[in-house]
Amino acid sequence: MEPPHVRTLFLSAAHNPRLLWARNPVPPLNPASDSIAFQQIEIDENIKSLSDENRIIEHPTIRLFGSTGQGNSVLCHVHKFYPYFYAPAPVGFQAAHLPSVTQALNSHCGNPENPDPVKQAELCERESVWGYHGNVTAPFLKITIRMPKFMTMVRKAIERGVHIPQYNTYSATCYEADLRYLLRFMVDCRVQGASWVELPAGSYRLRADGAKTGTCQIEVDIDYQDLPDEPEWSHIAPLRILSFDIECAGRRGIFPEAKIDPVIQIASVVKVQGQAKPLFRNIFTLDTCAPIVGAQTLSFEKEAEMLLEWSKFFAEVDPDLVIGYNTSNFDFPYLFDRAAHLKVDRFPYIGRLAGVPVTVTSSRFSSKAYGTRDNMTTSLFGRLQLDMLQVMQRDYKLRSYSLNSVCAEFLDEQKEDVHHSIITDLQNGNDETRRRLAIYCLKDAYLPLRLMDKLMSFINYIEMARVTGVPFNYILTRGQQIKVMTQLYRRTLQEGLVIPTLTDQGGDEQYEGATVLEPRSGYYDIPIATLDFASLYPSIMMAHNLCYTSLLKTSTIESMKLVKDVDYVVTPNNDCFVKAHRRRGLLPTVLDNLLSARKRAKADLKRETDPFKRAVLDGRQLALKISANSVYGFTGATRGGLPCLQISSSVTSYGREMIDRTKMEVEKKYTIANGYQHDAEVIYGDTDSVMVKFGTQNLPDAMALGREAAEFVTTKFVNPIKLEFEKVYFPYLLISKKRYAGVYWTNPDKYDKMDTKGIETVRRDNCRLVQIVMETCLRRILIERDVEGALSYTKRIISDLLQNKIDMSQLVITKALSKTDYAARQAHVELAERMRKRDAGSAPQLGDRVPYVIIKGTKNAAAYEKSEDPMYVLEHNIPIDTRYYLDQQLANPLKRLFEPILGDKFNQLLSGEHTRTIQISAPTTGGLSKFTVKSLTCLSCKTPIKKAQGNVAVCEKCRDRAPDLYRKQVEVVNTVETRYARLWTQCQRCQGSLHQEVICTSRDCPIFYMRKKAQKDVQDAVDTLDRFDYTW
């Protein structure tokens, strides 16, 4: 039984769902005796102004936003932390002269508006991270700045030269001058991303309601020295997550514009992190809406009123995380533009800062790993945002990123898709049609939440932020480098090292990448053992102590009289690094920490049974792995924070050498001459793995040899480099560099999966047929080990294709109409234009995806002239250009797949016996169709049946065969009737209603064209069956 007070709340909330909107009230807090622990989710920097000696002086502060374990929102101001940087002290510097340094800098840089930019200068012993110089420290000046904005100014002054009375002109390279104030704070105070922060009792000051600057429930001030050191790790606060979606009533044929088209519905789903089900859902609608079970409907007569109420609702819910699908680039900008247009002045106040309106800005995100993307950003001050579309684009390579196909891929369900052209019609209907739309809108608001939970995106990002120590929103908005950079800073702080601030050289120097052993292409019907180097690049760096701090200059070697191979190594790239006993490198230490933390996380994961904690652990080990692997990239990023090509080139050169060495060792040892059954052969190698054909037919033997070889070769390398035997491919189809497929075995009794690399089955501009054929062939060849079967299957498909027996939904090609002025003429653009001429309203718009098929055209017509709307093709029986699908779609993928197997005989596959029969369906429109006469033929012998005989099924001669023909036709009818029934009932299930008609127009759904075709087919089949009634 629930306790009585819960019951009361429950009942009243059921009557008035608004009671659920607000957070739990804050329990009484006594700053003297109660500590506050909260998980911070966002950190930003702020300025506070204090009057000091009759003038206003600005000070930087840090703001932490977060939530306590009880679910109360917190804003914590951290004071007295100032930015600083280092510069080498002038030669022979004396501590007594520090005040004159401060003075000199202040008089050099200061002006009446910004007096005294430098707060103080201190003298300390530090060592530069760059290069090995005998472990000796040097005197450095630590210059503390009053405000972050003065940093560049002061640094530039030192770089250019400042006159200091005792030392003439002082100029030096600056150190750690480009670390952002915010990150400086996090590094120095050991605050990780999304970490827990505990404010000890007696150390903080609680703000009264009147003094609050934010909308959080608890607002406190603390000095940075009072923040305790060790952040607590693992759990996640009950953060409030709001997922939303809006619908706009566009005009026919035009994409909605905020200045003209109204927002008609806003659906929101609110969930508390860690709970299985959403807390509540609601929908704000313009005009009335019939009630919806499980969701509150709030209807408004005026759009402005609806927007205003929604923003109030949003502020009251006070979400920590706001998610949706394409909310960054569509929903948020649209809402703000619309509110501005309707002059809803109070709308933008939905951030966590009182009296600060939220605005939308354009930004560009650029990264080597993720490419360049233009984005709109809506800063919600203290609330996180996760646009699931961006998450998908960033983390997954997919055929299509529509919410529908993403759901089909990850949630294993098709989503009902209401075409935007009918949204306005639904809105203009009655309260039932608006309800229909509202249900659709609610679903779209809930799906991003389900996706996020299913893919663990939020948890994984939190763990990534914790592991790499950057603020949460850096994970989405910044690249890999900043993560490595902050880790480096955290490490140098502990070791008394300082990092030079490099001015951007902007070089695009290339260095040689990984090696690929020339593949011996072919189909291997024997086990191929795969030997992998575990974490290859990190372990090379650890094994050879490759780091900034161990990098040697020739002059240093000479001056310190270092001995090759005793004190230092020379890498295959001819760079020198001291060995670990001289100086343990920083990067190897960072890597060691990351990899052993990963080992721990994996061990914990094995023991843990709670699914939620498992998710967190799994996210952590993944984050650790990614972080370890990105260190190498960081050293090679010429536009990055601290590029050092000596390190990255040495890493790859070691890698290449190791692959070659492995090949050599394996082929030398495993020979008949050495008493083995066969001569082993390395058939392929790439970056960190080699594929070995030991020659044995037997899977357990191949595994044993693989294991043995891995151990044997490992002994040839420096610790911790380790060659591991991971799996056997059997059989294995090696097509070319980076393209192969095989059945993956780790256990001789049962294979794990089919593994394919670089074989494009998911390219967007392929039709589904290509995907199905490729997948089926691979399965036949690899799993069933039936090459003949794959060939005859392919022949059958080609023959079916040429005879028009392939279902049209498999031939549909889809492309997004992204802009109209393509240089070359493209099929989907041309089609969109033609459809616009036919009916402007239903034609695809900019941004829509255009599905098309290629139809038979005049001879030599270009493909772009032959594209047609699949619906139009179905309705008018237009013949498909099957040759196009064979030559342009199937031929190349099939060639890649079968050429290693068939060699020269491949061409027979595309032009053999099976390609001779071609059937063309007669069009019912256009051209000669007016002149053709349809006549009945006997179902058995195809003899034309005379009109006088009526609508009979068979001719006189074939009457005996009638019962069997009848039975066969019954089978045909059964097939199409069953198909009709299954397709339409599936659509009912998917839309979640039995009593309403199906209005879904999701062209991504495999059913969409089929169900239309099924209606036609079933009528045709039944008509034929009915001919038997006249026969007997």
Place this chain on the structure above:
Amino acid sequence: MGFGQKYQRYIARLILIDYGSNEWKGSFQYEAEYANLYFLRLLALKTPTTEAAHRKWIQPDQASSLSASSSDSTTTGPIMFAPKVTNIVPGQRCAVVGTVYCDKAHKPNVLDDLSQELWLMAPPARDSYCSPDDAYYLEDESSRITLTGEIVRSASLVTGAVVAVLGMENLAGEFEVQDLCFPGLAPQPSALPELAEDQYVALVSGLNLAEGNPVSLPMEMLAEYLAGHLGAEGDQEINSSIVRLVILGNSLNSTTSLTEKCQSLFLNGLSPLENLDTLLSDFCSAMPTTIQPGERDPVNHVVPQQPLHTSLFPQASKLSSFQSVSNPSWINVGDISSSGQTISDACKYTESTSALEMAELTLRWRHIAPSAPDTLWCYPFVDNDPFVLKSTPHLYCIGNQSEFDSKLIKGSEGQVCRIVCVPDFSKTQTIVLINLRNLATHPISFAVNF
């Protein structure tokens, strides 16, 4: 009467063979979808279900005694009837009528099959659609709501049944069900006709004649028995009182050719179809014989299955005692027969409900094929749901079951109905005789031990 006149599908009109009453008719259009069918079903059953729920839950004396014993307003007090699902008020106890939808993990899913390229043929049959994650919903044209509560899981609910639920919507928007109510047995307008003496109807199903399964000795014996040539004196007295033979489906196994000659021990050189024709004409010369198709017969699979084409049986169809009917079908004195797939499919929605129990449930739901069209394929009817029971039959026969089973059920208004599960003859060699005077059942076995 020519078959063509009755079988008027080319104008998209379907007539169920219908002797007892005139209520089973419906027309369909392939251009339509199934939403109409559910709408019509709910329209037909909403009133009787509401009335039954009123009788069950609103009894003045009972309500007052309960409210006196407890003050908790969530389980007692006056019961509101929500006119539609969407009118349910959270936190308020109410009753509502709607169509059940069972979300079962193992229902055949065309999308799954599509991804495996298996979709051209019907999915392989499963014994049960159930899994631990099954969800239940109640819906009408206005909305859908999740049903929770142990009573829902244990009630053997099937998609498409129209029921009333009593309970309350909770915070999560789920309806916590306290009680369920079915429409109950439909009225029975006429009592069982008074008969002076015993009259029997013989029921057989699942002859399964096929290329490899010709007419067998037990079938021969059956024909002899019906003709009065077999059995002791008592038997002959009984079989002389058999007034009709009804064949409940699966007479042929049409997965193989029907016209290939087969080498049978008894009827040498005849095809399965000829075998059946001969057998039927034997039956028909002994007594009136009704043949109904089943899922393996050479006829469409969607329900209602159309009568077997009379031209398939050139000999038997000449006899006036031959009758070919649809499946399911009303026959003669007010009995329904079904060759079984309506019940077999519905049984897959439950873990342990027997065919007999399910048949009884369908009577109480007043709908003999609730799982159509969700998992039992049927026509997209547009003006009437032909499977709704407007009256309770006296006899309800389910063919092609694994064993004989039977139960007599009685309704509150004096309705009487005998439910009979007729076993598969090719497996059990058993037929069932029903005494029309008192609805007593007599299974008779023709098993032969060599």
